[in-house]
Amino acid sequence: MLEENGYTVIDAMDGEDAINKFIQYKDSISLVMVDVIMPKKSGKEAIDEIREIKPDVKVLFTSGYTSDIISQKGILEGGADFISKPVTPHALLVKIRGILDR
Numbered sequence: 622m623l624e625e626n627g628y629t630v631i632d633a634m635d636g637e638d639a640i641n642k643f644i645q646y647k648d649s650i651s652l653v654m655v656d657v658i659m660p661k662k663s664g665k666e667a668i669d670e671i672r673e674i675k676p677d678v679k680v681l682f683t684s685g686y687t688s689d690i691i692s693q694k695g696i697l698e699g700g701a702d703f704i705s706k707p708v709t710p711h712a713l714l715v716k717i718r719g720i721l722d723r
Contacts, residue, residue, distance in 0.1 A: 622710045628717070636662025643671045643678075650678070652721055657684040657691055665697070679720050683708070 623630050631646055633639035636659045643650060653671060655664035662670075668680050684691055685706045691697050704716050 622713075623717075626714055635660040636664065636667035639667045640670050644674065647675055652679045652681060652717060654681040654683060654717070657682050657686065657697070679723075681717065681720055 629649075631642050631650070633642050636655075638661075639653070639655060639659070640662070643653065653668065655667055657664045659667065664682055664684075668678075668682075671678055671680075680702060682691075682697055682701055682703045683706055684703070687705055688697070688703050691703065697703055702716070702720050704713065708716075
């Protein structure tokens, strides 16, 4: 769906793979979308390492848990962009465009 709407998508299997792919493609990545819960490294752990490479990278966290539960566990830092699953394609596109346009 993202590719059909003009975005290039780089898939990662887990948190470590996300970091490695970010290192490989960092100059062409405008937004990193990660699940909060992932194998090997959580989304937050992956983003913390990615931000060491590129501090101003735009990030969208996603999870099947509600933002209230995620916030209570301290997984998301204040003001982090988050979208709860399931999400409609339209809502995801609107959220991504909003983040990129900031």
